[in-house]
Amino acid sequence: MVLNNKCKKCNRICHVLHFQQSFKNWTSGNDDIDKFIQDIQLSAHNNLEEALEWIPYNKLYDIKHTSKDEFGEVYRANWVDGNIDYYGSWDNESQNWERNNPNMFVNLKILITPNNLTLEFANKIKIEYKFYGITQDPETKNYMMVLNNKCKKCNNCICYAIRFQQNFENWTSGNDNIDKFIQDTQLSAHDNAEMALEWIPYDRLYNIKYISKDEFGKIYRANWIDGYIKYWDNENQNWERNIFYIFVNLRSLISPNSLTLEFANKIKIEYEFYGMTQDPETKNYMMVLNNK
Ligand SMILES: [Zn+2]
Ligand SMILES: [Zn+2]
Ligand SMILES: [Zn+2]
The missing domain is CATH 3.30.200 (Phosphorylase Kinase; domain 1)
Incomplete structure (x- = not known):
């Protein structure tokens, strides 16, 4: 599908329209989480890295328990697709995002309050972590944040x-x-x-x-x-x-x-x-x- 409408805020076909167009292609199975992810995608006009995604659990592999922190159990995993980073772009042919970090390392942390999700919550997590999206363990039914540590000394990069x-x-x-x-x-x-x-x-x-x-x-x-x-x-x-x-x-x-x-x-x-x-x-x- 080629989009004809422009984003009213950006006055061009911006990332947000591609996210919006893809809403029908995924669901977390939880309306609050869907709405949370959608809201954040609809706010990512200028920077793709601001968006979160629904990340199907079967796109994660080598999942291992590593430690415990204030959120609960922490797991490590590799993510087949990798995140949509700053240099990502929409590929019209595959109707998906071009990505640059296949098989990237991520941490999984249990989402304590899946029904109290707000932009403020996301922004709070983003102070401490690279926050890529949310997944669900099909066995425990736990929703988990998919994220990474980042270095404050290096301008919040993964150094x-x-x-x-x-x-x-x-x-x-x-x-x-x-x-x-x-x-x-x-x-x-x-x-x-x-x-x-x-x-x-x-x-x-x-x-x-x-x-x-x-x-x-x-x-x-x-x-x-x-x-x-x-x-x-x-x-x-x-x-x-x-x-x-x-x-x-x-x-x-x-x-x-x-x-x-x-x-x-x-x-x-x-x-x-x-x-x-x-x-x-x-x-x-x-x-x-x-x-x-
Ligand atoms: Zn826009
Ligand atoms: Zn585009
Ligand atoms: Zn550093």
Whole structure:
């Protein structure tokens, strides 16, 4: 369908008309939620990112429980379509939105009061989160908000710090101090992946050979299968890395319990500091690094 009518507010065929035209193609099964989503779509004249969508549950996959917060249980998922971002556009042929973030990471949080939904409520959520839409778990019948953390320091974007944060659930060093240390470096890596350290499982290292000893202890040489992070690859929803099988040095960590950002920055003056690993036999934690 080609639209002939213009938006009275914008005096052109704006996004709002495309949303309006699609109202008949979806329902949440709850009139209040339908009205809530529609109202917000009808207000998105200038910025597509302001709109919310009804997101069918079967468009979400790899759904896992992660934590609990003031709203209740929190889940993580990937969203097949991804959101309609600022650069999205209406495709007349498919009668759908062109999207740029397929398979994007999202969080799901239970909607406590599905019958008290207002623009004010949406705006309140949007202060803290990227708010994409609402879905419903077909088993529990719970309505859930589909959203993402955003970085206030980076103009409310999903910066590298947020990308790292989305992955906190998926690794641990086995030592709370070291986890916190690595997480802190990752949360400081807003636009520069080199600021971040990683937990590097020992089995991602091979050809490990003793080479020498200095005031820090023994130094080993190894190859690191994955290589270090260059930048976030939106298409693959993963980090783009550099130099697979890169040579690295492993050095004992003298004081695994006094780890700070300052310590990391001090090491980084002398070395390319990639992350931490643990020898499963000796249980020694080691820094994975390279001479500059
Ligand atoms: Zn308009
Ligand atoms: Zn258009
Ligand atoms: Zn940031």
